[in-house]
Amino acid sequence: MVILTVDQAKQWMIESQKKLVEHKEQLTTLDQAIGDGDHGINMARGFSEVVDKIEGTEYDTVADVLKSAAMTLTAKVGGASGPLYGTAFLKMAVSLQGKEVTAEAFVDAVDAGLEGIQTRGKAEFGEKTLFDVWYQVAAFLHSEPYDTWEGILEVCQAIIEDTREMVALRGRASYLKERSKGHIDPGSMSSFYIFQAFVDVLEWEKA
Amino acid sequence: MVILTVDQAKQWMIESQKKLVEHKEQLTTLDQAIGDGDHGINMARGFSEVVDKIEGTEYDTVADVLKSAAMTLTAKVGGASGPLYGTAFLKMAVSLQGKEVTAEAFVDAVDAGLEGIQTRGKAEFGEKTLFDVWYQVAAFLHSEPYDTWEGILEVCQAIIEDTREMVALRGRASYLKERSKGHIDPGSMSSFYIFQAFVDVLEWEKA
Amino acid sequence: MKKVVNHPDKVVQDMLDGFVKAHHTSMKRIPDTTVIIRQEAPISGKVGLVSGGGSGHEPAHAGYVGKGMLDAAVVGEVFTSPTPDQVLEAIKAVDSGAGVLLIIKNYTGDVMNFEMAAELAEAEGITVDKVIVNDDVAVEDSTFTTGRRGIAGTVLVHRVAGAVAETGASLAEVKQAAEKVVRNVRSMGLALTACTVPAAGKPSFTLHDNEIEIGTGIHGEPGIERVPLQTAEEMSERLVEKILADKDYTNSEVAIMINGMGATPEMELYIVYREVERLLHKHGIAVYRAWVGEYMTSLEMAGFSVTLLAVDHEIKQALSTPVETIAFR
């Protein structure tokens, strides 16, 4: 069964943008605590550009939508999150190339995105980066039956909370060492919004 | 009758220094309101140097004490007040050269100081500068019998209050034009302390 | 937020616009990019030098474009690494066939974006190599983590690599010279106040009136320790001792950079220089040359960093060649 159409994929990006813009200040505040205070700005800027690009373009496949998003994120976000999200979406696009987006295909795509993030950023699980969220989402998708996509939300929320107690070992927050404890990782939070948008969009089709 | 001995002249400088150091912050605050906030610092620095110089030196005449003070003030105060007080004391010294300091001689010296201030700074009465205080003191000394030196204090207090309502036409405060109203002129205030020290010192001898 | 801006989202574009207008005789902007290049780029036979990073560090990096230093500076959003496509444009614009060296400050974002650009450029047949500057001893150097950051010492890497490139040296030689500087340069900074990213609208952290933050980065990141305000001598000593603990400069000759973070009066930087030189002399370290001023700032942050570079004959030679940039002499 196709779970994500081209229109839904576009809508996924639009919903992501809405959430990221809405939570721009929250993300920036998180990044001010343990980073350089631009994560909300970066994500809002990047996804707004994605929406601008996507809304005016016709796409044949979901892979094309995601590839377009990947290129835009890479070119417009910058910082650490730009290449990471750019790579994640690009690898997802490659994984979905020439396929219908079934549940299985999507899980494969998340795996590919996860791998892309790791290749680019060299993070391991538990180092307090957005990799942690992708890792847990992938793990969940491999462990659960595919009709409970909403479960992603709980998984994300749990791991986001877990990042609070982690000592950062990658990215800017790692400079703080022990002092990075007690704060949620901003990139994990933005990844949550993207997955939340994904879950919303699956519903959206039904509505 | 000699009203000021060499020791008294030295003491005059010492008392002036004490008052100026004690009111350093007040003078600086006055100068922050309508100038550049250094008048207290300048005067405290200058008179402390005068005292350093004077305490370690033997003088034959009051004129020598005042000349020494004048040179030190000129070399250590800077800003507008340095040359003005330097010139005032120098002209007083010149006026007292080879004389005992009788009441008459002192009044002549104040006249000479006043003239020096005007030559150097080109101020007229009512332009909201220390010239105003010297002008009024000189006028008082010409109008009153000389045994009421304390009268100087009232005269000073009155003119200081008058400067509050004046619009500054000389010095840094003049840049504020109408906005210079409502604030006492810092240089007038420091001149008051110097004359107050003078009056104190006349008493000091009696004590 | 009190800033002289038109709109927080327009600061980079407006700044670049002003920059190329003010310096149009020596500098130009590649159209539709945030890349500033030398008017005469690409220079035939010369290795191209590209650096850059987030904006907000002015005069870094565009102020270092010119003879004896960089060929191009790639400008990102405030405190945000520029994107690969922009870096690629810079590489293409300065490559004369002799190859291009990327000088990258060691931040996850910068490294990833510049590396992606390098991959793209190689795919287009351009030879690209890189050096990663990591002079900030406030951060522990460890292979398990991100490692030390690149801060003001980067400017001296630009300078030496630029001087060597100007001689017509090969890409390998230029890279070697740059890496020698990286090995021999150490820095550390502190902040008296935080700074405000225009689009964020509020300061990145807050310090009490009597508190300073030791070991801050150049992006308003919090540092490693918060201590009460100290004298210039004590602050200088703190940074110098930490640098010397990381690298032993005893009996060497050094170049010094006292770098203001943005809001610190030059008066205070010279006071720091006085203290730093005294401390170094105590350690038997001789001073070859000094730069005191704003070289790698963090918007309007108050504070400063100290950079030491051990110099040998080759580095001294490079530092004494002509240099024509907006911000470095």
Added chain:
Amino acid sequence: MKKVVNHPDKVVQDMLDGFVKAHHTSMKRIPDTTVIIRQEAPISGKVGLVSGGGSGHEPAHAGYVGKGMLDAAVVGEVFTSPTPDQVLEAIKAVDSGAGVLLIIKNYTGDVMNFEMAAELAEAEGITVDKVIVNDDVAVEDSTFTTGRRGIAGTVLVHRVAGAVAETGASLAEVKQAAEKVVRNVRSMGLALTACTVPAAGKPSFTLHDNEIEIGTGIHGEPGIERVPLQTAEEMSERLVEKILADKDYTNSEVAIMINGMGATPEMELYIVYREVERLLHKHGIAVYRAWVGEYMTSLEMAGFSVTLLAVDHEIKQALSTPVETIAFR
């Protein structure tokens, strides 16, 4: 008060100490004075150029000592004119027999102290002349009052007079060139925040978060008007229009200086440059050359000033001669 100092009363001495140590190859201090002179002074046959003023305006004035600019800078206490004896030492040290020109900013204190020094020097048989710079249009020019202040435009007077002096011109010729600049230069500034004189320990005035002060001087003096925070474009327009109302630069060619007051990021200064250039073009005014940076500061004040100088052949010629100073190119 958050400053990098050892003691508020020592800032000038410590700074001078650091300055001459950092720049000992090109600069020296006359022993026991606050005077910085060119290493090679006095220069045979050349008119000596002396300027100075209170400290706290760094890089003014010591940063302008060198070939093509000043021979000596006399440094006063923070925001306080130096004293006649110090100025006299400078005059004596740079006079080679060709006479000395004093470049004085128009403040009561500066004028009186420099004039007293000139009287003392003349008494010692040295020919001394002076120019008084009064470029600040925030202040009304009136013969009944102190008149306009000297601010950032002073740097361009140093530069042109310095270039002309370097050619071996006579004292009268150098003075004439300096006076031409004075006649043709106008400036005006504004402040976003006040500054704190170290010995005073508290800010010279206070501004609300959304207030700026138009027409501030360079000593933390209050300005002429307090208005709500505006965009860079509006602020630039305000200053430019006020300058053009004072002197009509229409159809002339101008040199521009956008001067930061101390804490304003260079990013913002370039945004201002963009706006100023646009405004000037609207008025048919062409730009010959631009300087953007910190040239005449007020400690850590945030804000900027705009300076316009109408240039003719002679001034352009002077501005394009070699200049070797710490702070000006």
